[in-house]
Amino acid sequence: MPRQRFPLQDDTPINWRVFKKLWPYLLEYRSRVFLALSCLIFAKLASIGLPFVLKHTVDNLNLDTGKEAIMAATLGLVVAYGGLRLANVLFGEIRDTLFGRVTERAMRRLGLTVFNHLHRLDLDFHLSRQTGGLSRDIERGTSGISFLMRFMVFNIGPTLLEIIMVVGILFFKYGFDFAAVILVSVVLYVFFSIRATDWRTKFVKEVNKADNSSSSRAIDSLLNFETVKYFNNEEFEANRYDTDLAAWETARRKNRLSLFALNGGQAFIIAAAMTSMLALAAINVAQGNMTIGDFVLVNAFTMQIFMPLNFLGFVYREIRGSLANIQNLFELLERKPMVNDESEAQTLVVNHGSIKFENVDFAYHEKRQILKNISFEMAAGSKVAVVGESGSGKSTLVKLLFRFYDPNKGTISIDGMDIKRCTQDSVRQHIGIVPQDTVLFNDTLYENIRYGRPDASIEDIEQAIKMAHLDKFVEALPYKGETQVGERGLKLSGGEKQRVAIARTILKRPPIMVFDEATSSLDSQSEQAILKALGEIAKGHTSFVIAHRLSTIVDADKILVMHKGKLAEHGTHEQLLDQDGLYAKLWRAQQKNRTVTDLQ
Ligand SMILES: Nc1ncnc2c1ncn2[C@@H]1O[C@H](COP(=O)(O)OP(=O)(O)O)[C@@H](O)[C@H]1O
Ligand SMILES: [Mg+2]
Numbered sequence: 337m338p339r340q341r342f343p344l345q346d347d348t349p350i351n352w353r354v355f356k357k358l359w360p361y362l363l364e365y366r367s368r369v370f371l372a373l374s375c376l377i378f379a380k381l382a383s384i385g386l387p388f389v390l391k392h393t394v395d396n397l398n399l400d401t402g403k404e405a406i407m408a409a410t411l412g413l414v415v416a417y418g419g420l421r422l423a424n425v426l427f428g429e430i431r432d433t434l435f436g437r438v439t440e441r442a443m444r445r446l447g448l449t450v451f452n453h454l455h456r457l458d459l460d461f462h463l464s465r466q467t468g469g470l471s472r473d474i475e476r477g478t479s480g481i482s483f484l485m486r487f488m489v490f491n492i493g494p495t496l497l498e499i500i501m502v503v504g505i506l507f508f509k510y511g512f513d514f515a516a517v518i519l520v521s522v523v524l525y526v527f528f529s530i531r532a533t534d535w536r537t538k539f540v541k542e543v544n545k546a547d548n549s550s551s552s553r554a555i556d557s558l559l560n561f562e563t564v565k566y567f568n569n570e571e572f573e574a575n576r577y578d579t580d581l582a583a584w585e586t587a588r589r590k591n592r593l594s595l596f597a598l599n600g601g602q603a604f605i606i607a608a609a610m611t612s613m614l615a616l617a618a619i620n621v622a623q624g625n626m627t628i629g630d631f632v633l634v635n636a637f638t639m640q641i642f643m644p645l646n647f648l649g650f651v652y653r654e655i656r657g658s659l660a661n662i663q664n665l666f667e668l669l670e671r672k673p674m675v676n677d678e679s680e681a682q683t684l685v686v687n688h689g690s691i692k693f694e695n696v697d698f699a700y701h702e703k704r705q706i707l708k709n710i711s712f713e714m715a716a717g718s719k720v721a722v723v724g725e726s727g728s729g730k731s732t733l734v735k736l737l738f739r740f741y742d743p744n745k746g747t748i749s750i751d752g753m754d755i756k757r758c759t760q761d762s763v764r765q766h767i768g769i770v771p772q773d774t775v776l777f778n779d780t781l782y783e784n785i786r787y788g789r790p791d792a793s794i795e796d797i798e799q800a801i802k803m804a805h806l807d808k809f810v811e812a813l814p815y816k817g818e819t820q821v822g823e824r825g826l827k828l829s830g831g832e833k834q835r836v837a838i839a840r841t842i843l844k845r846p847p848i849m850v851f852d853e854a855t856s857s858l859d860s861q862s863e864q865a866i867l868k869a870l871g872e873i874a875k876g877h878t879s880f881v882i883a884h885r886l887s888t889i890v891d892a893d894k895i896l897v898m899h900k901g902k903l904a905e906h907g908t909h910e911q912l913l914d915q916d917g918l919y920a921k922l923w924r925a926q927q928k929n930r931t932v933t934d935l936q
Pocket of ligand 2: 730731732772833
């Protein structure tokens with residue numbers, strides 16, 4: 337299956353649904369949001385007041401400053417000016433402090449939602465996605481959310497309101513001309529910013545894409561550290577990484593140049609508007625229609641309006657970027673898992689643990705059928721073994737039983753209940769798997785084993801360690817059970833990892849146990865010892881054993897022989913030998929090598 341990327345269209349329209357989805361996060365802290373909005377209004381009122389105070393100060397200074405009363409009034413105005421400035425900044429800060437809690441909570445909630453959702457998605461999704469790129473998408477999406485919330489509430493609406501107020505004030509105080517110039521330049525500015533930003537979006541997305549792929553590449557390469565070394569491919573890896581970085585660099589350059597075009601255009605419009613406003617004001621002062629104070633006021637208002645507007649350009653740009661990132665995140669959230677619980681899914685109740693496969697067909701990909709018409713039954717408490725060449729579909733049987741996938745046709749039932757009708761949780765709760773390849777968490781040995789049952793006591797863990805024949809190994813470790821196992825457990829040998837997996841499953845003690853070539857990395861002696869222990873644990877449990885060495889399953893109640901996705905033969909060891917088919921052939925081949933494998 338090709339690696340999946342979310343489509344990054346350049347013409348993604350603004351998705352209004354995103355705003356709707358953010359609403360509940362705002363409602364969660366109603367009073368905080370209300371207080372923050374009040375602070376915003378106070379800050380805006382202070383900033384609208386500033387030019388007026390400035391005007392009167394300048395006009396007073398123009399009067400006869402010798403008079404003490406006027407001097408005192410002027411000083412009062414200057415103090416008021418300082419007070420208003422302080423109020424403006426302070427209320428802004430209080431607003432941000434209050435609102436921070438709201439956005440952080442939203443980020444936390446969303447982060448958890450995404451995390452849970454990712455765990456609910458099917459195995460296939462995770463096998464096809466690159467973890468590095470995925471984590472980048474999530475990171476960008478959640479910070480996008482925080483940005484959008486902050487600016488949705490505090491920037492766009494309030495700035496528009498401020499513009500309307502200023503245009504109104506200019507209109508009523510100084511007439512149509514001033515209001516018209518401001519209005520026209522604001523409209524021009526907004527229009528230009530939107531068009532230019534839309535044009536730029538594709539460059540922003542290109543950067544994100546290049547960023548994703550270089551970070552995926554780096555992570556993938558580092559995860560495969562050993563393989564890289566085995567093949568002396570450091571330079572090859574470095575070249576591939578550098579190719580990605582070069583793409584990123586080019587994308588960044590285009591991004592920067594387009595940003596220059598945007599900022600340049602905006603600066604031009606602002607300069608033109610400032611010049612026209614000041615020219616108009618200067619003419620009016622010269623004609624005696626306006627005082628110098630009015631000139632200062634017009635200047636202050638024009639500056640004041642373009643400052644947030646300049647910010648608005650930035651905000652719109654960022655919002656477009658954030659929306660693209662959020663869109664990715666929501667697309668991820670909207671992705672439906674392939675395996676779902678039905679709306680009236682039941683809880684699987686396992687009394688004995690009999691298993692039945694009936695006419696099961698399965699394909700990972702529609703073009704390649706893997707399992708063909710598989711039917712068999714396992715009595716409760718019995719031991720059933722599956723053998724067959726590699727790739728014949730043995731592990732796939734286990735994945736179906738565990739509901740990692742649902743069969744395309746046929747049914748699988750446990751104690752008479754179709755597992756497709758049961759919740760995934762309840763099915764998985766009753767099945768313990770020792771997988772073919774065990775991957776461990778980068779934590780201590782004890783914690784890795786405790787994972788089988790998080791509330792297990794240390795005595796239980798030690799007992800499980802003993803049963804999995806891990807005790808001697810643990811004794812020999814420098815920090816005993818507290819030793820770290822390394823990234824994905826790579827500091828342990830294959831056999832040790834398998835034994836950790838066995839200990840985990842022992843701790844879980846489920847009614848149905850599955851061993852997928854669980855002892856294949858062990859030498860024959862340890863294998864025999866562990867099998868004996870497993871035999872004891874499995875007593876009274878149904879066990880499903882995928883075997884590599886036939887000698888380990890001679891005692892099975894039933895042996896299934898898989899061949900190219902079909903169930904070729906089944907029966908006990910003796911019956912199958914009598915049939916003289918595939919199994920008998922395999923048996924004879926392994927017997928011949930027996931002395932060799934036993935020495936391994
Ligand atoms: N996630 C997957 N997507 C596509 N094909 C898969 C997947 N997992 C396994 N296969 C294919 O299905 C076949 C059966 O695999 P498996 O059941 O693991 O075989 P085995 O009998 O060795 O355990 C193999 O040919 C393998 O390539
Ligand atoms: Mg397998």
